[in-house]
Structure formats: C-alpha cells, structure tokens
Amino acid sequence: MRLRPFRVVVVGNGMVGSRFAADLLAVAGPDGTHRARPLRVTVLGDEVHEPYNRVLLSEVVAGRADVGALTLPSTGDERAEVHRGATAIAIDRGSRTVLTSDGAFPYDAVVLATGSAARVPDVPGLDPGPGGTLPAGVHALRSLDDAREIVAASTHARRAVVIGAGVLGLEVACGLARRGLAVTVVHGGASPMDRQLGPDAGLAASRTLADLGITVRTGVRTREVVVHGVGDRGAVATGIVLVPDVGRSPRDAGAPGARGGGGSGAPDLTGEGDEIPADLLVLACGTVPEATLARTAGLTVDRGVVVGHGLASPDDPDVHAIGDCAQPPEGGTGLVAQGWDQSRRLAALLAERLSDATSHADAPAPARAARRVRLTDDARPSMALRIALDVGRSAGDLPGPAPRETRPRATAPTDRPPPPAAPTDVVRLKAAGLDVVAMGVCGARRAHDPSHRTLRLTDPDAGRHVEVVVAGGYLVGATVVGAPQVGADLTATYTRRIPVPADPAHLLLRPVAQAAAPASDPTHMPDRTTVCRCNGVTKGDVVASWREGARSTADIARATRATTGCGGCQDVVCGLADWLRTTDPEQPVPASSSVLEPASVQG
C-alpha cells in the first residue's frame, strides 16, 4: 500500500523557514522509515535570493562580512521544493491550500515563517509614497537589498542619522562610523538599548559610543524627517527634526554620548525642534511581525500570529507559526535563537504526526519530549530560572540522589534524552568596538523582584559595566558592557544553568590567574617549585645536585635530567646555576662521580 504523502507548506524562506524545512526533513528520516507517510515539503519565499543570514546584514553594512558569506544552506532534498520569488497571497483554510500569484499549494500542515518587517515611524516625511516607498536617503535594514543600498549610499554620504538605539540601531551606527561617516543615533528611551541595558550600563555604552565618534541623542522624538523635493522621483531626505520626548525622563543630560553632538547637551529642546542634517537616514525602530496572511485567514493575531505551546494556532491545529511572525505564550523575543528553537521543536512535533498518522494504535507512542516548560508569566522572568526550577522539581520527584542509567545508551543523537531547552533570550550586540551582551532579567524597565539579588560593577569612564542577577543559586540575568570575556563566561553560566559561586561577586570579574614564580629570582623560589616539568625536577633537586658537585648546566642535567626533555627549562636551570655560583661558591665537591650518573641506571 502506498500512503499519500504528508504535505507541509512552509511560507517564508528566511533564516527560520529554510532551517525548519531542513530540520523537518532530517528528523523525519528518509521516506519509508517507521512506517511513516512520505513527506513532501514546499517552501515559498517572497525574496528571489537563496536563504541568507539576516542577522549579519548589519555586518555587511559595517563592512565586516562579505555578502557571499551570508548564504545559508538550501535544502537539496528531493522531497522538498523551494519556490523563490513566490509571495503567498492567502491561506484558504477550507481547501487547505496556500495561494500564490501563480499557484496553489495544498497542505496537511502549513508553517508560517514570514518573519517581520521594519517598523516605519509615523512622522511627517515618512508618509508612504506611491507604492509605499521611502524618500531617497532613507533606508530600513531588513533585507539583503536594503543592506546593499545602505552600503552604496554610504560611499557618498558624510553624515548619517540612525533612528533608534536598540540592537540594530547601534550595530548600524557603529558600522557606519567604521566606514568613516559622522553618525548620530537618536533614541526615545533614556539610554541606548534601554530594553536590555539599565541606566548605568547605558551610560557605559554611551561612553564607548562617544569614543567611537558616535553622537547619541536620547530622550528625544523625531518630529519629522526633512524632505526636499516632492513626488516619487525627487523626494530626498536631508535630515530630521528632534524634539524632547515628553513621555520620558530626559536622563541623558550629561551623558558622555552627548559630547560634541548636535549642539545640545542640555535638555533644552522645548519649542523649536532641533534639526540634524543627514545625507543618510537609517530606520531602526523595531519590527512588526508579518501576520497579514494569518489575519486575513481569520486566525487570531495579536502582535504576531498567536500560537500555543505546540506552535499551532488556537483556531486551526494545522496552521503553525514560528520565528518573528509568531507570538508564542512566552512572547516573541525577535531573536533568531528563539525561531531556531521553535523550528527544532515543531519539526519534532510534525515528525511525530507523520508516524502517528499510520501507526497510532499498535505502536507504543514514542517517548514524549521532556515536559515543555510552561511559560505563562507575562512579566517574562528569566527563562533560565524558570527552566532551572522546573527541572529541579522534576529531579526532586525521583527517588535517590540522581537518576541512573542502567543500560548503555544508543548512539544515535535522536535516541538521546531530549535536553531541556536552553534559554534563548541572550542578546549579543555585533558592533565593532562596542561589546554588549544581556540576558534574562535585564533592562531599564524590568520589574523589581524581591527574590532577586543584583550585583553590579560599574566603571563608566572605562565603558565597562557588569551586572548579574541571581536567584535560587542560579544566574537569572546579566548585563555586560565592555567586558567581552566576562560576558562570554556569564552566557555559558546562564544558558547551561551552572550554579553560581558561593559569593556571586566572583561572577563580576574573571578570576585572577596565579602568578607564576618568577624565574629571575631564585632566592624566593620555593624549593618545591618544579623547574623541569618533563622530568619532574624541582629547584630543590637542582640545589641538591649542586651540593653534590654539579657545577654546570650539563652537570645538573646529568644528575637530575633537568633540560633533557623539551629543553624549555634551559634558561631557568642556567639561572639557577648562576645563582648557586654566586650564593653558594664554596660547597665541597664530593669525590665520587657515581652520584652524577643519571638516576635511570637504577632501572
């Protein structure tokens, strides 16, 4: 009997859509395995490009990544067909078909991975012209074409303004500064990246931005984009007009970033707006999930396409959404790590459906993946904490101190116990010259939680700030500016849920390495210091050999074997011999030469 294929249509061929197709094909295994239905995957991508790494667009702008290095794997599996430049127009849930302008694609399951679009602020000058185009000189950064246009524009532009000092805004600002442009970043919040950085961390970041020659204007609102010329051909942006953002506290006064800026360190911006001229304007004002398809199909859409823990719409179990277009119960983070995690999870779920469809009754149900952590908290407490507590509880249910494996495990990765999902809410800025990483509980607007203990090391003048939030013996949040290796260590601690040190202050700095005993001062070198590691020879052994008559490095080598391995201790042994010669010149030389024989003759 030949089973009808199980058809999955993936809408979106970006970082998450293309990854999902690969994940699903991999986890489902070749056709015919496990008596599953054959699998057919159709990927519809509106861009004509092969899938590429959107996260690196700011690196392209910065000139730090070659465009060719962005191309992502494209499935070559014969069970998949990929349509590029195919924009999905509608989902017909009645006939279970996705429609494009020139085709209809029936599905058993449809997966929306349409991503998000750049948010264009609603200010005069940016009113969408005919066809929704932005005025010349104004760019969002969402696609490869956007990046190429910005790079092209940057070769002639001298002054750039970036609207928005979030992650993307700062990456673009640093990138354009690296290209030699005079860059101003304007931001409504009180400090840059305030979603991830508290005020002190923001101050440290501002300091570094200033050192990079970037002007940061915070607590301001763009009143308008100044556009010269009109019509779809001639409209050219020449700058923006800023006004104080009355809704927020203008805390930037005196911030280092204001130094040498557009002439306004003081928050005196009332009345007249402050015009900042620019020949390149980049919008980095956040993103809007692309949920139009779902909305027109009658599915619940809030900020994004609402999905449950199984990543399916509550209105239709055959419609799924992952990545930036989705709004899962824990909220979307806008980070690709979350989308890739969802891709992996959904691939596993759909693969289960493949085999369930034919073998529900007679086969034992495959071991369910580890209980999904319930993420229902609106306040978004740290993902690490929630997972840690959850897993901790489940381990506590078991008798005995630790679960034991009694049988050796099979080697196939799929047979491994499913690892508990690692937190995916780590934000790592990619900006030349500015190192920022934030995770879990962080940001200027985070709610106070009495169970949290927060430790800070703040060093704004050096552009450095390290802040950790600890609860229940775990790291539940961290903010690191200007301390890259500390940031990397904290990320490892956070994502792996490593228990924190007895004194969490140890998290704030890298432990200081023990100073090696300086070889230049044999007097203070302890006798037990190993001089020659290859042969386990200590300073004491060398001194003893001297006392027994060795007078040169060669003598010492014969007596102790020091220097006879890799030879790396030659200088130290010479130094010891010199020192012994000056401090211990009159030791009697024993008559017998046999003690100078290498100990190896003892065999």
Place this chain on the structure above:
Amino acid sequence: MVARPGRAAPSGSGADTHCPYCALQCGMSLTPAPPEVPDGGASPRVVVAPREFPTNKGGLCQKGWTSASLLGASDRLTVPLVRDRAVDAAGAVTRGELRPATWDEALGRVVRGITAIQAESGRDAVAVFGGGGLTNEKAYALGKLARTVLRTANIDYNGRFCMASAAAGANRAFGADRGLPFPLADLAGADAVLLLGSNLAETMPPAVQHLAGVRERAGLVVVDPRRTATAALTGAGEAGGAAGAPSQGLHLQPVPGTDLVVLLALLHVVWAEGLADEEYLAARVSGVDDVRRAVAAWWPERAETVCGISADELRRVARLLAAASPARGGRGAYVLTGRGVEQSTQGTATVTAAIDLALALGLPGRTGSGYGAITGQGNGQGGREHGQKADQLPGYRTIGDPAARAHVAGVWGVDPASLPGPGRPAVELLRSLGTPRGPRALLVHGSNVLVSAPNATYVAERLDALDLLVVCDLVPSETALRADVVLPVTQWAEEEGTMTSLEGRVIRRRRAVTPPVGVRSELWVFAELARRLGSTVPFPLDPAEVFDELARASAGGVADYSGLSHARLDADEAAGGPGLFWPVPAVSPAGGEAHPGTPRLFLDRFRTPDGRARMVAVDHVGPSDDVRPDAPVYLVTGRVLQHYQSGAQTRRVPELDRSVPGPSVEMHPILGFRLGIQDGDPVRLTSARGEVRAPARWSDKIRPDTVFMPFHWSGAGSVNRITTDATDPVSGMPEFKVCAVAVAPDPASEVIA
C-alpha cells in the same frame, strides 16, 4: 649524546631503539647496565640514554628515562596463569583463583574453549581485542589470526578509543589517514599552529621543541578548557604580565564539548572577511559551497554564546591563521587535533571542521602547512593500518572491498570468501560480550580495557559474563587479573619489530635484552594457537619474516609498505638516512632506484578518486551527557606526564609512581568554595553511570564549571567508571572527554583516612 644510528646489536648487548610509550617514539639507546651500578632491588638490566632522532631531538621525558624499570618489574608475568571453573549440579559457576600453569596446559585450555564455543555458538562468538601498542608485526599477525584461523568478524582494538574519529575524518576528506601527513619537524617553520585538544607538553614533552619557531612568532594557538602545560606555552593567561614576557600565542578556553563551535566560527570569519584561499579551493577541493553555507549560521557572536570564547578572540585567531597561510604570504600554518576534541560524540564532525578550516586556508597538501592528528599510542598509527580494526584488512584496506579481500586472501593463501566481513567497533563489541547474541570468548592483546574503556564498571560486568577471557600481558594488569587464562609475553626491549610513528615514519624496535625465561612472543602464541586449532595457514615466528609478509599484504593499499623490510630500515638508519614514511611501494617511481618513501602526502593530489579533497558540512549538537541541575559540572578527562594509558606499565615504575601516585580531581577554587571543598579534601564525583572518589586539587587553570581527572588508575579513583560510552555515529569512538557530574565532598573517605 653521540648518535649511533642503526645499531642493531646482537641480543643481550644493547641496541638503538625507541621509547616503549607514546607515538613520538623518542630515539633511545639501551646498553647493559655497568656492573658497578648498585642493584636497587629490582635488578637493573639496561641503561637508557637519549638518542638523536627527528621527533625527540635528543630529548626524553621522565617516562622515557625510567622506562628500563619496566624490564625489572617485580610482578612481571613469567608463567602462564589459569583460573579453574567449577560448575555445580545447579549450574552455578564458581571461579577459582588464578594459578600457575604450563604453556601447554594454558594453551590447551584456550584451544578447547575456543573450539567448544565456536562449535556451539558460531565463529563470531570468539572475539579479539588488540592494542595500539603492538608492533606492526604483531598487529598484522593478530588480524590474520582472527580472519584466517578464528575466522571471526569480531576483532577491534583500543585504537578505537584514540584515533577512530581522526581516521574517519581524514579518510573522508583526503582519502587517506596518516596522522601527520608531514614530518613533525615541518612545524618549526610555520607562522601559526592551531592545536585543538592536545596537551603534548604533558603527553609527549620532547615534541614541544618543534613549536619553538611558531612561539617566537607568537603564532601558537591552543584550544583547551584547561590552561594545560601546552596552553601555557602560548604565554597567554599568565597573571601579572609584569614580567613583560612577550606573548607566544593565544589560549582559547572553551566550554567543554564546544570545540566544534570554535572551528565553525573560525570558518565563518575566514569567509566573512574574505580570507579563504579561493584559488586553492577552486583547484583542489570539492564541497566548498555546502560548508560555506553551513558556517553562515555561526557568526562569532553566536558562537560566543555557545562556546564561551569572546567573538573578538575568535576573529583574532581566524586572522592570525589566515595571515600565516601561504595564500596570504605567510610561512605556513598547521591545524592539529588531539584526543581532547576527537573523543566526543561529535569527534568526526570536529575533525572534519578542523580539516575544512585547513582547506579553506589552503593548507593541506602544501609543504610547510597542513592538517594533522597527533597520534597517541606508541604504534597508534601502524596499529590502525594492518588489520586489527573491525572493518579493515592490511594496508589500510577496507574489508568489504572485494579486490582488497582477494589480494589479502592471496597473500594468506586462503579463499577470499572465507574471510569474515566487518565486525563490531570496540565499544559495541565490549557491550555485547556475554550477551545472548554476543561473543562468549575474548582474546585481549596489548590493552587494559578495565581501566581504559569508558563506563568501565559495565565493561567489568561484561567481561565477567564471558565463558573464556584470555589476556596476553607483561604484568598482571586489571584486565589480566580478571582473565581465565593469562599468557606472559615479551615487551619492548625484549623483541624485534617495527612501529609506525605519529608521522607515518616506519621505525625499528630492537631487542636489547633476552626475555625472562618462560615468557613468549605473541607471534609464537599466534602460531601455536593456529597450529593447535588445526589451521594450515603459516604464522612465521621471525618478525622480519612477518614484516615481509605484511609488506606484501599491504602492496597497493593506502598504507603501502611493500618497498620496506627490516633490512632496508636498518640500512637507512645506519646510513643516517632521512627515514622512510609510508607509502613506500615496492615499485619505484622511475628508474631502478627504490621508492624513497613519502614524507609529505597529497602534494600533487589527494587520495580521493578525483584527487580533490572533500569538504563536508557539519553542525554542532553538543555533548551526549550535558550538564543539568542534578549534574551541573563538566568532567573532562586526560593524562599526566608521568603515566601512560591505563598505567599498567608506568604505575610499576617506582619513580613515576612516587611522582604522581594517584588520581586527583582538578577544580577551580571558586567551585571548591561553592561546594565547601578545600584543596586536598576527598571528593566524590557522580555521573549517570556511577561514582568515583579522589582528593581535590585546586587549580586556577581550569574553568570554574569544569573538573578534570586523569584516567591512569583503577579502583575507586578510576575515572572511566563514570565516563560515558556514548559513541560517535561515524567512527564509533566513545565520548571520554566530556560528561556531566555532580561534585560533592566525600566525608566517607575522610573517616577512613
């Protein structure tokens, strides 16, 4: 030290030979001990002196210097041992003590056991486990015994624990696996050396001399979760810095199990920053686009969040390597891997990524640059070429290849159809022992699996479930003590043969002393077993003759030794020749000259069918046994300078035993503070497989999320009781190097102490 090349002395009067331990195979001379040297109890028989040789350049480590002690080990086996089994009426088996027996009785017991078991349960019910310390001759003869006399598919060896992932990766990429496809001394000229998961300053110290040049040029990059003696050679990470010692390179200290991510990020940077050698890739490599796309997903900041190395550090390393590459005008660069990255469930993938990186930079197949794996065991290279691997026939031939079977069967004088097919790789083989469909008898040669295999407690159970365990050894190793029959065999300075060093150089092991009375060579044991089992297949006793047969069997294979003989090796050495690296075909390239050997492989083409190296896209999965709330600390395992492998030899050398008498748990003081464990306190490590105990040793050279234990000991501190036996899906190599443990103070030990 005056070099006396090629001195093949008559038995009993000393010889120029090589160290008994690691794959560096340091040159040494053994001379009879002068009578005036006082006898320190264990009768001193020979004196060790270092000898000029290209790998050790006259250096020896403590293990080499003291190696002669082994010849006088107080518990040296000199008589066969047999354990009696009694079966009572209820069928319960009682196992007696090992007792001395004659060779005739012991071999008779083995032959009766094999015959009965094979008659009842089939040929594959007898399994063979070899070792990477056996000479080429013994490894070859062991494989031949398994395939022609026992005719079992089930033969594998402890090299599966060491070299299988590197071998799988290199074979896939280059079509040939020779650990270093270039002489070790070539490293001296490079501008950069990336060393992943190798602690050669501790495991083969004299090799450090070859890094002097690259260190002077600040080009040594060591990737290791610990600041090992090797990592310290970079000069990086030493505190104070006040001394102003110039940096000699970089040390990356990743989270255990994430070396692959480091490599993927380096590859990413190479392409993102336009540093690849595109001309070389176009001319000599296939699969480039797949890899380029795969690493597009591993930008440095993402890699940082997984591997714990800061993004800028990753970029710096990629640029350093690229600047050293020939395409960018550098003197050359090498990418080298060791067990630290290979003993992993993603070991083959990690080796593959290392090769991909080397290829992207245009290194392999160029003089002065390349990729290599640093072989560990003394004959870890030769041991994997001559047919003791489950899927191989001599000459590095594939056992499933009909042409290979026909050729080798011809040399052996048997019907190709009579040769078994591929058997189970080591871990699977050990797991299957004594199970309903698994082997019922096991012959062990040159291996101490009870200490060196992962999940060793389970291995002990499997060994106990056998009907017959036969161990050939020099000393009563832990595995020998569990055997039914123990056969005392010759060692190192008591025998002739060849070894193949980490560079693929074929070298002579020479006899310096007469073996103790009662001890036999394994070559004799194989011949005797064959004869007693009624086989007519010849098993020569003279190692030179065995070698000649091996050479014929290897002819035309990847590892072609057919142009070599003991006599040629001796003559080359006596003439101060450059050494002979395989392949050395009997057929000379042109004219009448003998083939000169192949110090550098792949200069013209790779050994793949189309001559191009193959890049393969790989991705990171992570350790099979990752940290979790009830086991929140990584355990990594490794070695100390004073001991070798399972310690069966080095623990019997008094000087080495005194230097490092037992295991310890290296931990960062920050971890110690959290757990209330002071330096020296007894510690208990618990994994999903069991627990071990050892004293803590505080060190700031290790990550605070990781503990380290060396594996050379048995008993309560035998770390392989808790390592995982999950294996790499391609190579079958177990994941010794990382698992998750709970760490706790061990008050029980304190009471005892």
